Amino acid sequence: MRSDRREESYCTDQSALWDRIEATAPFPLSAIIAVTERCNLSCPHCYVPDPGDGGEMTTSQIVNLLDQLADAGVLKLTYTGGEPALRPDLAELVKAAATRHFEVHLKSSASLLDLEDVDDLWEAGLAELNVSLYSDRPEEHDDFVGLDGAWKRAVDSLTRFKSRGGIARVSVVAMNWNAARVSAIVDRCEENDWPYIVDIRVSVTEDGSMAPCRFRVDEEAVVKLLADDRLVSPGTREKSADSIVCLAGRRGPYIRADGEVWACPSLSWSFGNVLHKPIVEIWNGSKVREKLLSLRWGDSKRCGDCEFKYACERCPGDAVWEHGDHEKPSEYDCFLARARTRAWAGR
Numbered sequence: 001m002r003s004d005r006r007e008e009s010y011c012t013d014q015s016a017l018w019d020r021i022e023a024t025a026p027f028p029l030s031a032i033i034a035v036t037e038r039c040n041l042s043c044p045h046c047y048v049p050d051p052g053d054g055g056e057m058t059t060s061q062i063v064n065l066l067d068q069l070a071d072a073g074v075l076k077l078t079y080t081g082g083e084p085a086l087r088p089d090l091a092e093l094v095k096a097a098a099t100r101h102f103e104v105h106l107k108s109s110a111s112l113l114d115l116e117d118v119d120d121l122w123e124a125g126l127a128e129l130n131v132s133l134y135s136d137r138p139e140e141h142d143d144f145v146g147l148d149g150a151w152k153r154a155v156d157s158l159t160r161f162k163s164r165g166g167i168a169r170v171s172v173v174a175m176n177w178n179a180a181r182v183s184a185i186v187d188r189c190e191e192n193d194w195p196y197i198v199d200i201r202v203s204v205t206e207d208g209s210m211a212p213c214r215f216r217v218d219e220e221a222v223v224k225l226l227a228d229d230r231l232v233s234p235g236t237r238e239k240s241a242d243s244i245v246c247l248a249g250r251r252g253p254y255i256r257a258d259g260e261v262w263a264c265p266s267l268s269w270s271f272g273n274v275l276h277k278p279i280v281e282i283w284n285g286s287k288v289r290e291k292l293l294s295l296r297w298g299d300s301k302r303c304g305d306c307e308f309k310y311a312c313e314r315c316p317g318d319a320v321w322e323h324g325d326h327e328k329p330s331e332y333d334c335f336l337a338r339a340r341t342r343a344w345a346g347r
Contacts, residue, residue: 023250027072027280030252032265033062035093036082037257041109042146043134045175045212047265048082049205056257059089061275063096065255068279070100074252077102082257085112091124098125105130107171110157111150118160128167131158134175136184144177158194170196174225175215183228190230198231200336201313203266204321216332219339226343239309241298246316249292253283263292266317267326292316292326299327311344312337 022029036056037048057065069077077097084090085108097104105128106121113121121129131154135141138151162168170189174182182198189196202216217225225231244250248263255261259275261282262268271289272282283289295316298304303314314333316326323330 019247019251022252023247025073027074027283028250028252029074030076030078031069031074032078032080032252032254033065034080034082034255034257034265035062035084035087035090038086039081039083039109040086040112040147041083041150043144045173045202045215047203047205047212049207049209057259057275059092061259062093065274065279066097066100066102068274070102072280075103076105076252078105078107080107083112084108085110085117091117091120094121094126095124103127107131108157109145109150110154111145111147113153113157115156115160118157119164122161122164122166126161126166128169129157129161130169130171132171132173133185133188134173135178135181136188137181140178140181159192162192162194168192168194170194172196172198173202174198174200174217174221175202176217176221177215179217179221179225182225182231186228186230198225200225201315201332203315203318206265206268208268208321210321213332219335219342222336222339223343223346226340227346239297239303239312241296241304243297244293245295245297245299245314248316249289253279255279261286263289264317266315267292267320268317269320295327300329303329306334306337308334308337308341311340 039046039048066077079093084106087093094104094106104126106126107130110129110131133141133151133154134144141151142148158168158170170185172182172185186196186198200217200222202212204210205212248267251264253261253271254264255274259273261271261274261279263271269288271286274282297309303309306312312333313336314329318330318332319328320326322332
């Protein structure tokens with residue numbers, strides 16, 4: 001069943017309120033911890049490169065980090081990867097976070113979870129299970145991720161977790177090969193009462209590889225996608241010269257499996273490492289973060305004068321990977337802003 005518009009507006013208002021509070025808090029209200037970069041799948045659009053020799057934090061190191069985040073006032077904690085279920089201590093980590101009164105979220109392919117695992121995560125205190133679906137057709141999803149049966153495990157896990165009382169959320173990445181199936185995926189989500197988010201952005205990998213970009217949708221596909229009113233962006237905002245460009249550095253930290261602290265997965269500027277320094281000291285004392293916080297829309301004359309800026313979701317991370325200058329827009333962001341403007345004009 002389609003969401004009531006009043007409920008949709010309420011949820012959007014809640015999100016905006018959260019962002020405003022988080023932006024002014026002494027420390028962000030949320031944090032993301034990548035517990036591993038290892039993965040059992042081979043999704044070719046993934047922004048996480050091969051794990052290399054960076055290693056990953058131990059159970060005790062992550063628990064120590066949880067204590068620091070709890071003391072700093074963090075309310076929402078998300079575990080991600082790689083594939084978090086490759087860690088045998090995943091349920092233990094969920095329980096450690098829940099007992100510290102975090103609202104615990106998990107982003108997983110669910111390809112390694114059976115129903116007993118899902119039950120264990122629920123009992124450990126998991127509040128939300130977020131799983132990616134790339135098609136409503138099992139064989140297409142399985143072929144893309146490189147594992148037979150992955151779609152069924154994903155759907156079974158979502159169904160089971162919701163039946164236990166948790167939030168079962170679906171993430172959909174629209175790509176050139178699956179764009180025509182996105183509406184059908186959303187139909188399935190609504191039939192099962194699974195909240196969903198559809199992302200039309202495909203980013204480079206954390207180490208700068210442009211390989212995932214071959215899956216980006218073209219302008220006509222974006223326009224067609226946004227003809228479905230369920231996929232329309234929740235809102236835009238006016239951009240004055242003093243407007244901030246994005247919430248990177250204001251929203252919660254993204255802490256990599258090796259302990260490096262980034263503003264987000266799309267921007268590989270390290271603020272420091274939690275294995276060497278407390279997270280609050282890293283966050284509040286980072287000169288790199290100060291550079292992000294000072295970024296304004298008017299820093300780029302091209303952006304300030306752009307007729308499409310109201311529809312733009314400019315990403316400094318994309319800019320850094322594309323041409324090395326976070327103060328200038330990437331051509332990809334300009335393309336997306338033009339496509340959104342076309343789509344919205346045709347509504």
